[in-house]
Amino acid sequence: MSTALKTVVARQRMLLQGRLATSLIRLVEPCRAAWPDRAALERILVTALPTLASGKYLYVLDRDARQLTANVSPQGLLPEHWGRDRRERPYMAEALAGERFSLSPVYISRNARRPSLTAIQRIEDEEGALLGYLGADFDLRELPLTRELYEQPEQWLQLKGDPAIRGGLFDQQRVESLMDGHIDEILALIVELIAAHGVFHGKLHFSSSRATLWLVDDPFRFRILDYEDLADPGTCLAYPQRPYPLDAAIPLDRVAEVFRTFRALRFMDENIYLRSGSLNIYNGIVGLNFSCDGSHYMPWDDFLHKSLDFWIGTGESCALDGGGA
Known part of the structure; x- marks a missing residue:
C-alpha cells in the first residue's frame, strides 16, 4: 500500500x-x-x-x-x-x-x-x-465513514509484471499487428476523438489492434473499437461533438505528442516495445505496458521528457532497476 x-x-x-x-x-x-x-x-x-x-x-x-x-x-x-x-x-x-x-x-x-x-x-x-x-x-x-475520495498521487509508478514473461523477453520479437500497419491514421483518429468528440480516457492495445474509450457523456461504460473501427475515419460520426474540456490536465496541443511518443515506443526495439498505452486527460496520467510486462503510470509532462534511450538503455521499460512494485 x-x-x-x-x-x-x-x-x-x-x-x-x-x-x-x-x-x-x-x-x-x-x-x-x-x-x-x-x-x-x-x-x-x-x-x-x-x-x-x-x-x-x-x-x-x-x-x-x-x-x-x-x-x-x-x-x-x-x-x-x-x-x-x-x-x-x-x-x-x-x-x-x-x-x-x-x-x-x-x-x-x-x-x-x-x-x-x-x-x-x-x-x-x-x-x-x-x-x-x-x-x-x-x-x-x-459504517459511518467520512467517505472522502482518495486522491491518487500524481507521481511515476512502476509495476513489475509476470516474471515468466520477463525471463523470456529476448526469446520473443514483436510481430506486426494490423494496427502497426496503419498506425499513423489510427493515432490521428484517436486524437480527434479526444479533441472534439468527448473521449477523456483512451487506451490503445497495439498488439491486439483495438482501443478502449471512455466518454464524458457516458463515463461509467467503456467502448471497444476493433481494427476495422479504428481504420475508418468515419467512426467519428458515431460520437457527438464535444469541446475539449477546460479543466483537462493536459493541454490539447500536447495530446497528439503523447500518441506520437506511443508510436515511437512501439517501434523502438524488436524485443522491448510498447504493447499498450493510455492517456486520461483529466488527471493527465499516461499508462504504459511493455513487452516485458512492465507497467508505468506517470504524468504526461514527465512522460514527454523521457527519451527512447531512457526506456531502452536503462531498462526502465521493464522496471529492471528493482524500483517497481
Missing part, C-alpha cells in the same frame, strides 16, 4: 476508533453489574444494538475470550455462537495483551465475505480486575 493511501486509511481508522470506543464504553457498567448472568447480559446487548451505529453483532466474552452470550444481531439472538473460543482470532490480540479498547484491521468476514471490523472493549470489576470483553462486529459497508 502506498504511503498516501496508508495515510487516508489511518485517518479513517482514527475517526472510527473514537466513535466506536465512545459507544462501547457506555456498555461496560451495565455489563459489569449483570456479570456473569447470560440472560441479563443478552438483554443488555439486545437493547444496546439499535443504538450502536451500523453494528452487525454484539457479544460478551469471558477473560479467556470464550463467549458468554449468544451473538446479538439485528435479526435476534444467534445462540449457536455461545461458548465459541475467540482467543486465536486476530482481532483479539491487542485486547488479550491488555488494551482497554482495540479496533481490528479490516478483514474479510467468514460468512458474508465482506470487509469487516471488530472492536473489543475490556470489562473490569470495581477493583480493576479483568472480567472479560465486549465485542462488536461491523460491516465496513455500513
